[in-house]
Amino acid sequence: MSPPVAVAPATPALDRPAATGQPIIVLQAIHKIYALGEEAQVHALRGVDLTITAGSYLAIMGPSGSGKSTLLNLLGCLDRPTAGRYYLGGEDVSQMSDDALSEVRGRKIGFIFQSYNLIPQLSVLENIQVPLLYQGLDLRAYEVRCIELARLVGLGDRLHHRPNQLSGGQQQRVAIARSLVNDPLMILADEPTGNLDSRTGAEVLDLIDRLNRDGKTIILVTHDDRVAARAHRIIHMRDGLIDREVINRAAPAAASPAHA
Amino acid sequence: MLSYQILSTVRLGIKSLLLHKLRSGLTMLGIIFGVCSVIAMLAIGEGASYEAQEAIKKLGSNNILIRSLKPPEAARQQAGGGAGFRGMSLKYGLTYDDAARLQATIPGVKRVVPMRIIRENVRFGRSEVPCQVIGTLPVYTEVTQVEILRGRFLTDVDELYKNNVCVITAGLAQRLFPAEDPMQHSVKIDAFYYRVVGIIRETGKAEQRTQAGRMEGQPLDNNVYIPLSTSRTRFGEILIRRMAGSFEAEEVQLHQVTVQMRDTAAVETADPQIRTLLKRFHDQNDYELIVPLELLRQAEATKRRFNIVLGSIAAISLLVGGIGIMNIMLANVTERTREIGVRRALGAKRRDITLQFLVETVVLSVGGGLIGVAVGMLTPVVVSMATEMKTIVTLWSVLIAFGISGAVGIIFGLYPARAAALLDPIEALRHE
Ligand SMILES: Nc1ncnc2c1ncn2[C@@H]1O[C@H](COP(=O)(O)OP(=O)(O)O)[C@@H](O)[C@H]1O
Ligand SMILES: [Mg+2]
Numbered sequence: 001m002s003p004p005v006a007v008a009p010a011t012p013a014l015d016r017p018a019a020t021g022q023p024i025i026v027l028q029a030i031h032k033i034y035a036l037g038e039e040a041q042v043h044a045l046r047g048v049d050l051t052i053t054a055g056s057y058l059a060i061m062g063p064s065g066s067g068k069s070t071l072l073n074l075l076g077c078l079d080r081p082t083a084g085r086y087y088l089g090g091e092d093v094s095q096m097s098d099d100a101l102s103e104v105r106g107r108k109i110g111f112i113f114q115s116y117n118l119i120p121q122l123s124v125l126e127n128i129q130v131p132l133l134y135q136g137l138d139l140r141a142y143e144v145r146c147i148e149l150a151r152l153v154g155l156g157d158r159l160h161h162r163p164n165q166l167s168g169g170q171q172q173r174v175a176i177a178r179s180l181v182n183d184p185l186m187i188l189a190d191e192p193t194g195n196l197d198s199r200t201g202a203e204v205l206d207l208i209d210r211l212n213r214d215g216k217t218i219i220l221v222t223h224d225d226r227v228a229a230r231a232h233r234i235i236h237m238r239d240g241l242i243d244r245e246v247i248n249r250a251a252p253a254a255a256s257p258a259h260a
Numbered sequence: 261m262l263s264y265q266i267l268s269t270v271r272l273g274i275k276s277l278l279l280h281k282l283r284s285g286l287t288m289l290g291i292i293f294g295v296c297s298v299i300a301m302l303a304i305g306e307g308a309s310y311e312a313q314e315a316i317k318k319l320g321s322n323n324i325l326i327r328s329l330k331p332p333e334a335a336r337q338q339a340g341g342g343a344g345f346r347g348m349s350l351k352y353g354l355t356y357d358d359a360a361r362l363q364a365t366i367p368g369v370k371r372v373v374p375m376r377i378i379r380e381n382v383r384f385g386r387s388e389v390p391c392q393v394i395g396t397l398p399v400y401t402e403v404t405q406v407e408i409l410r411g412r413f414l415t416d417v418d419e420l421y422k423n424n425v426c427v428i429t430a431g432l433a434q435r436l437f438p439a440e441d442p443m444q445h446s447v448k449i450d451a452f453y454y455r456v457v458g459i460i461r462e463t464g465k466a467e468q469r470t471q472a473g474r475m476e477g478q479p480l481d482n483n484v485y486i487p488l489s490t491s492r493t494r495f496g497e498i499l500i501r502r503m504a505g506s507f508e509a510e511e512v513q514l515h516q517v518t519v520q521m522r523d524t525a526a527v528e529t530a531d532p533q534i535r536t537l538l539k540r541f542h543d544q545n546d547y548e549l550i551v552p553l554e555l556l557r558q559a560e561a562t563k564r565r566f567n568i569v570l571g572s573i574a575a576i577s578l579l580v581g582g583i584g585i586m587n588i589m590l591a592n593v594t595e596r597t598r599e600i601g602v603r604r605a606l607g608a609k610r611r612d613i614t615l616q617f618l619v620e621t622v623v624l625s626v627g628g629g630l631i632g633v634a635v636g637m638l639t640p641v642v643v644s645m646a647t648e649m650k651t652i653v654t655l656w657s658v659l660i661a662f663g664i665s666g667a668v669g670i671i672f673g674l675y676p677a678r679a680a681a682l683l684d685p686i687e688a689l690r691h692e
Binding site: 073076078079098099102103105106107111113117118119120121122130131133134135136138139178182 | 264265268272275276278279598599601602603604605606607608609610611612685686689
């Protein structure tokens with residue numbers, strides 16, 4: 001286990017991914033305990049240590065109830081650990097206030113959900129803009145960037161469609177564009193292809209692979225071995241601990257610096 | 261920057277509300293009705309009280325009116341058997357002595373104007389019009405609002421020499437002299453001729469006099485003014501009324517005395533003094549006092565009470581509207597739990613969520629308020645056209661109604677918005 005801050009540089013600038021190979025996530029002895037009423041409690045994470053370097057492509061696997069979602073929620077700053085330290089881009093986020101965590105999520109993390117989670121009353125373009133809204137940014141100045149992102153995911157001609165006018169695969173691609181709009185340190189994906197048929201799922205995964213090739217750090221939770229096979233590093237969880245870790249040599253060679 | 265964000269939040273709110281048009285519309289109805297009814301009711305109340313106050317003001321706020329009344333016990337007696345019994349005349353009402361005593365003893369009196377009001381037919385050629393023949397003094401024009409259209413009013417000379425002259429109202433002139441010039445002619449009342457010396461229009465309150473003369477159903481502006489002295493000699497003190505198959509003789513010296521005071525302060529002190537004075541010389545209840553100033557105060561007090569009642573009704577209807585809005589917004593929050601979770605994950609702080617739902621509620625209530633103001637300003641116009649009631653939409657009623665609708669949005673939106681903001685993002689994201 002590596003010491004955290006020593007290797008973690010200061011918060012990288014938003015518009016530039018952290019240099020590949022630098023640890024951007026350092027988890028130290030993370031515990032998560034859910035209290036269920038008076039006496040009963042669930043020890044969902046029992047001291048997880050994990051370091052993730054910039055540009056990684058990491059898959060988290062494991063049986064149901066092993067703590068995958070709990071871990072992903074902590075990584076996504078949606079929750080705080082009961083004990084342990086979490087350094088994200090050099091910043092200790094393990095005991096931050098609710099507002100500070102919102103800020104971190106908005107600036108450093110992109111989310112892709114299993115059920116897309118687009119906002120139904122907004123158009124494709126507006127959905128992509130949502131994370132900017134909470135940065136207090138003037139959306140008009142970012143419109144070009146948002147349209148470019150929509151083109152990147154192949155929806156340049158659907159800017160003003162509503163989510164319910166799109167197929168599942170298209171919706172998930174909008175969600176991917178949305179996760180990129182704030183140029184996050186990493187993208188967290190919880191079963192991103194769980195609701196898609198294998199062909200559209202493969203298309204979405206191809207898109208995610210491409211993001212990683214361009215230097216984005218990807219962390220995804222999956223049950224599917226074929227999905228995990230695309231990652232460079234696979235973590236297997238069991239009973240709230242990392243059971244074993246596999247470095248996937250078969251994965252398509254990537255991780256070379258994006259803008260090389 | 262901030263205003264831009266608020267603007268885009270408002271736009272987002274409108275968008276979310278338009279997603280459920282029917283529901284949003286129904287929710288707004290409560291506020292629409294509340295605001296509309298406040299404005300409309302206040303406009304009708306304001307119009308009514310304006311009319312009442314104008315009417316009272318025309319009586320003159322420096323005046324005290326005293327009218328002769330047939331005492332109820334005497335009237336019963338007469339009806340009980342004395343009716344038509346010749347030689348027995350019923351004597352009641354104000355006397356010439358009363359008028360003189362009022363002038364002499366009440367401090368602050370400017371002038372006292374006595375009036376005899378007799379119902380007679382007035383004739384010219386073949387036309388005959390039932391009228392009120394009013395015997396009074398030249399100062400009558402000082403206490404009543406009278407506009408002299410042609411000629412002159414009665415003069416002291418007329419009074420002194422008991423001249424057979426008259427001044428008629430414009431309406432009567434038209435009815436009696438459709439073709440001729442009234443100023444060239446005389447009219448016949450009872451057995452005597454009176455030369456027309458003037459035509460006036462009364463801007464004062466004609467119907468009050470009608471009551472005094474007990475001539476309900478008469479056209480209001482058929483009045484003939486003659487000198488008081490002439491009235492006394494020509495008609496005598498005993499007035500005979502022909503009723504169906506019988507006679508009714510009354511002895512009434514004066515039908516009305518208008519006491520004009522120096523100022524409103526004098527009105528207040530004179531009121532009880534006049535009551536005491538009259539009580540000393542009248543052993544029956546054969547007169548009534550009308551104090552316009554007091555009526556004005558009562559009208560104002562009534563209006564205040566009316567406004568309080570209206571305010572309470574309005575408050576209740578807006579409260580109900582507010583509860584309706586809160587109810588819908590709570591359902592809205594539950595329905596959009598997932599959206600709230602997504603927004604939180606994408607960086608929204610609690611206060612962003614609070615603001616979003618609060619803005620939505622305020623858009624609902626203020627939107628309802630705007631529609632309510634429009635409908636509420638239109639309703640009085642329609643009421644005025646349909647019923648000839650006067651209505652006045654005041655700016656403050658519009659501002660208050662609109663302000664309250666905004667306040668309702670904030671007050672009743674706060675709880676649902678807070679509930680939305682306090683949702684746990686993970687739970688919210690898991691919500692189906
Ligand atoms: N909010 C919660 N309250 C109580 N227990 C929870 C909660 N979330 C997860 N758990 C428990 O924590 C353990 C790990 O759950 P989870 O991280 O969802 O596993 P996985 O995603 O691997 O299926 C499970 O036993 C689960 O029941
Ligand atoms: Mg799970």
